[in-house]
Amino acid sequence: MSKQTKKHLGGCPVAYGTDIFGDRWTLLVIRDMILHGKKRYGVLLDAEEKIATNILADRLKHLEAVGVVNKAQDPENRRSYIYSLTQKGLALTPIILEIVRWSGSHLKMNKSRRELLKRIDTDRNGFIAEIYARENKSPPKLAI
Amino acid sequence: MSKQTKKHLGGCPVAYGTDIFGDRWTLLVIRDMILHGKKRYGVLLDAEEKIATNILADRLKHLEAVGVVNKAQDPENRRSYIYSLTQKGLALTPIILEIVRWSGSHLKMNKSRRELLKRIDTDRNGFIAEIYARENKSPPKLAI
DNA sequence: ACAATAACTTGCAAATTGCAATCTAATAAT
DNA sequence: ATTATTAGATTGCAATTTGCAAGTTATTGT
Structure with missing residues (x-):
């Protein structure tokens, strides 16, 4: 860097x-x-x-x-x-999730990671909210 | 690298x-x-x-x-x-867009860039579809 | 034929990474 | 109380990467 x-x-x-x-x-x-x-x-x-x-x-x-x-x-x-x-750091979550999604299309993953990807695809906002809750931070406004 | x-x-x-x-x-x-x-x-x-x-x-x-x-x-x-x-390259678009969104919350931007951000927020899928169309590639399946 | 251009490549100094050893403050074990 | 261990770095140095500017080759323009 x-x-x-x-x-x-x-x-x-x-x-x-x-x-x-x-x-x-x-x-x-x-x-x-x-x-x-x-x-x-x-x-x-x-x-x-x-x-x-x-x-x-x-x-x-x-x-x-x-x-x-x-x-x-x-x-x-x-x-x-x-x-x-x-909060600024947590707001990077969607970027990380998009990286996971992109990689998921091009990388063989084990079962737990495939399930993570499915979780993200199924309820992305819920997943984000869980991460925020884990850190005791209020989640961002919901995007469409 | x-x-x-x-x-x-x-x-x-x-x-x-x-x-x-x-x-x-x-x-x-x-x-x-x-x-x-x-x-x-x-x-x-x-x-x-x-x-x-x-x-x-x-x-x-x-x-x-x-x-x-x-x-x-x-x-x-x-x-x-x-x-x-x-297609693999274009599939990086959501990542780029999330980076734009994240930075938009923490960076002073000029008017054209603020409008880009607003575009992304208003119709993210439409924006993605435009980029794919520009490259003559079929866009990905719509995500919720 | 010569000049200009497009896309690199090269040489080398500066900066960064990576490895392993070392250091300091604090806690755990004796 | 003393010694050993741990947590979080820091350090020394070799290897690698970046950055700058000059150089090269093939192709096009004049």
Whole structure:
């Protein structure tokens, strides 16, 4: 992820988005938080794709800086930090879901993932609402 | 974009997606093709973000290799090549549109871009159908 | 024939990623 | 109380990628 190129010019929304999550590792971190409810450094480190420690730390710091994630110390264990998705972060859910849908058309998936895709197709808004509820955030207004 | 890390493990759809478009430049190229109908190397090179020639060539080659883009020589000018989105490529449209929507909530945009956002919100499927029609491809089945 | 163009390719410096070791503060175990 | 372990990084450095600008080749325009 290029810090040098992290400047969107001319106000293009896609360029703005790519400045924030237009790299593989950031997208995967967001996936883990949105779809799997992961909230801790060590748990995020455990993803299948094996992110490097410095990359994970860098990405979490970045996501906090852009307001996608909130970092708070766990009062019961001050070594540990809780990373929560903000409203801005949760609002990335539809993007993640569209990625799942697109990939679902071109990738062999196991049964549980096929069922996830079916869930998304069957009741997308309900699925989104569940993710928001899990994070104790109010869901967005329903779109048609 | 890491060739070494371009391997999705375990069949996760988001990881699969990030292998294909999980980098800034690829997303921006896809944006230009989907939203602006760009089809030629020189035109894609002219984007606001100023992609480097080697990066553009690399990304187009990659997109062709993964079946998102088709490359054909222009019969009227054999120096020039036409890069067309395949069905697989066009199916990325909902992702691009969700990125536009998300960014629209967090970015000041000029009038034309605000109108684009309003278009997407008002008649998303119609907008998608227009893009498919522009590319002479049959649109996907309507989702609820 | 020569100039201009389209699409790259190349050389190389700067930046980023990836791996593994290391560090510090806090908690757990003894 | 002391030692061991843990959580979350940070660091050193090699490998890879990006970015810039010059260069190349085939094709078209003059």
